[in-house]
Amino acid sequence: MKLKMIKFVPLTLAALLFVGCSTTEQKAEDGPAPVSETPDKMDHSMHGKDAATSGADAATGWTGHPLDDPAKLTSTRVIHFDFDRSEIKSEYQAIVIAHGEYLAQHSSQTVTIEGHCDERGSREYNIALGERRANAVKRLLMAQGATSGQITTVSYGEERPVAMASNETAWAENRRAVFAY
Amino acid sequence: MKKLLILVVFLVSHAAYSAPLTIEITESEMGALPIAVVPFGWQGPGQAPSEDIASIIGADLKRSGRFKTMPPKDMIAFPHTGTNVDFRDWRVLGMESLVVGQVKPNGVGGYIVRFQLFDVFKGEQLAGYSIPTTARDLRATAHHISDLIYEKLTGQRGAFATRIAYITSIVQKEGKRKIALQVADADGYHPQTIVTSTEPLMSPAWSPDGLKLAYVSFEKGRPSIFIQEVYTGKRQRVASFKGINGAPAWSPDGRKLALTLSKDGNPDIFILDLAKRTLQPLSRHYAIDTEPAWSPDGKHIIWTSDRGGRPQIYRIPSRGGKAERITFEGKYNARASYSPDGKLITMVTQIGREFRIGVLDLASSQFQVLSDGALDESPSFAPNGSMVIYATKLKGQGELAAVSVDGRVKQRLALQVGDVREPAWAPYSQ
Numbered sequence: 001m002k003l004k005m006i007k008f009v010p011l012t013l014a015a016l017l018f019v020g021c022s023t024t025e026q027k028a029e030d031g032p033a034p035v036s037e038t039p040d041k042m043d044h045s046m047h048g049k050d051a052a053t054s055g056a057d058a059a060t061g062w063t064g065h066p067l068d069d070p071a072k073l074t075s076t077r078v079i080h081f082d083f084d085r086s087e088i089k090s091e092y093q094a095i096v097i098a099h100g101e102y103l104a105q106h107s108s109q110t111v112t113i114e115g116h117c118d119e120r121g122s123r124e125y126n127i128a129l130g131e132r133r134a135n136a137v138k139r140l141l142m143a144q145g146a147t148s149g150q151i152t153t154v155s156y157g158e159e160r161p162v163a164m165a166s167n168e169t170a171w172a173e174n175r176r177a178v179f180a181y
Numbered sequence: 182m183k184k185l186l187i188l189v190v191f192l193v194s195h196a197a198y199s200a201p202l203t204i205e206i207t208e209s210e211m212g213a214l215p216i217a218v219v220p221f222g223w224q225g226p227g228q229a230p231s232e233d234i235a236s237i238i239g240a241d242l243k244r245s246g247r248f249k250t251m252p253p254k255d256m257i258a259f260p261h262t263g264t265n266v267d268f269r270d271w272r273v274l275g276m277e278s279l280v281v282g283q284v285k286p287n288g289v290g291g292y293i294v295r296f297q298l299f300d301v302f303k304g305e306q307l308a309g310y311s312i313p314t315t316a317r318d319l320r321a322t323a324h325h326i327s328d329l330i331y332e333k334l335t336g337q338r339g340a341f342a343t344r345i346a347y348i349t350s351i352v353q354k355e356g357k358r359k360i361a362l363q364v365a366d367a368d369g370y371h372p373q374t375i376v377t378s379t380e381p382l383m384s385p386a387w388s389p390d391g392l393k394l395a396y397v398s399f400e401k402g403r404p405s406i407f408i409q410e411v412y413t414g415k416r417q418r419v420a421s422f423k424g425i426n427g428a429p430a431w432s433p434d435g436r437k438l439a440l441t442l443s444k445d446g447n448p449d450i451f452i453l454d455l456a457k458r459t460l461q462p463l464s465r466h467y468a469i470d471t472e473p474a475w476s477p478d479g480k481h482i483i484w485t486s487d488r489g490g491r492p493q494i495y496r497i498p499s500r501g502g503k504a505e506r507i508t509f510e511g512k513y514n515a516r517a518s519y520s521p522d523g524k525l526i527t528m529v530t531q532i533g534r535e536f537r538i539g540v541l542d543l544a545s546s547q548f549q550v551l552s553d554g555a556l557d558e559s560p561s562f563a564p565n566g567s568m569v570i571y572a573t574k575l576k577g578q579g580e581l582a583a584v585s586v587d588g589r590v591k592q593r594l595a596l597q598v599g600d601v602r603e604p605a606w607a608p609y610s611q
Contacts, residue, residue: 159381
């Protein structure tokens with residue numbers, strides 16, 4: 001948990017620094033997407049009459065890159081797997097679907113899906129398993145309308161662990177797919 | 182001050198150069214043959230060479246697990262030639278074999294190493310050689326002498342004068358990892374880095390002539406397979422398809438490489454003809470197929486597949502044909518390779534929650550677990566089939582270990598810095 005927080009801070013800071021540029025960044029993207037990505041809550045608060053039902057959150061509109069909006073599932077970039085498995089677990093389905101929908105709406109946006117494994121078992125088998133995990137994510141993204149041209153997959157197997165210990169917690173953290181935009 | 186600095190630098194670089202791996206026999210020496218290797222004499226003017234031939238030989242023999250070597254401090258006589266040996270001295274000490282020898286100068290930078298091996302009880306010479314060498318090759322000469330002694334006393338060819346390749350990973354100050362492919366003598370001395378990268382390096386595989394290494398490098402952010410000449414450093418990229426390019430394995434004639442490619446959607450085994458640059462698919466299955474290894478006669482390939490739901494070892498004729506499963510014990514078997522005589526295969530096997538090194542006798546189907554770690558992987562046979570070197574983890578650090586093929590004698594080869602993994606024992610040089 002602590003690790004996730006630390007990882008998130010630079011993203012948020014970077015996003016804040018780019019507040020002034022957000023219009024130019026949106027212009028660079030194709031199509032009407034930026035409009036649809038304007039956070040709903042901001043709309044509501046501007047309309048005024050919905051303010052009461054929107055609650056306190058409504059006032060804080062996200063002005064950074066829409067993918068980094070902490071209120072959205074796309075701000076989660078890592079999902080986890082069971083040992084020697086590549087099925088996307090039910091608790092992560094919504095996250096992958098959110099990324100898929102975003103990609104479908106932003107056809108010029110590309111992403112690399114990295115597949116990773118824990119250190120157990122053999123290294124080349126883990127390269128294959130990591131690829132299978134990345135492909136499982138890719139298939140679900142494409143089911144939401146993302147195209148294969150937007151998605152690159154790469155497997156690092158057990159070669160790039162984020163948690164260095166040899167225990168269940170570290171292994172669970174290392175068995176992952178990462179959305180790298 | 183300057184002098185002191187030079188001395189310190191020398192000591193540091195010398196330590197890093199000459200003692201990277203420590204050897205530790207972790208199991209008993211029961212049944213090991215008692216042997217005394219007397220410190221060699223120096224016959225000549227000037228400085229004796231810094232390499233201690235007798236201690237290198239002693240360490241080799243001890244490392245094999247077949248010998249119990251006598252520490253020099255327990256010796257009561259220090260003969261350098263057979264004529265000065267009184268066998269009663271050594272019988273009293275319970276020694277069965279005795280090695281004596283001496284080094285003398287032979288021109289500029291050259292030496293002649295003489296040694297004699299004796300049967301203490303019969304009081305007779307079993308072997309005696311005079312070997313010309315150089316200062317640079319003294320360690321290699323000592324390993325050759327170990328091989329001669331080992332073969333004379335056990336009847337099996339020695340594998341001391343061979344080399345190993347392995348991957349190291351060192352976390353640098355900025356938190357970045359430096360990955361290296363290194364080659365060293367089989368006892369861990371003379372480590373030489375032949376590739377470094379900040380991205381993963383994997384799966385080193387020796388060509389049958391011991392002159393080249395195939396390996397996987399992620400240096401462009403994705404995996405490619407390279408073949409590099411060990412002595413010149415020249416290399417070529419042989420596979421860089423979309424997806425996985427992994428697990429290279431040389432055919433026994435050195436003309437082909439079996440490898441794993443996922444260019445068609447999922448990992449399959451292919452055979453790459455290195456001269457013609459043609460690619461033949463061998464396994465075609467929607468499951469994971471990877472980690473190919475050739476039988477010593479080149480007729481079969483074994484590999485890891487999870488087509489049955491879990492990773493197991495399968496075998497197929499190398500020219501193509503019907504795949505058959507050959508491991509049935511345990512729910513996870515992977516990264517298999519043949520012993521040099523083709524009778525055994527070693528692999529990673531899951532025992533309960535732990536991953537260990539197993540050996541399967543192909544004729545009897547008898548399966549034996551050789552190692553006792555929790556995260557053991559990448560087993561590789563010595564070229565004489567006597568031992569298996571593998572990667573293990575101790576206190577979170579990757580180390581190399583070796584075990585005799587009967588599982589009786591284990592040893593650790595602990596690198597002093599960084600994570601060490603994926604050992605590959607080189608073949609005999611031709």
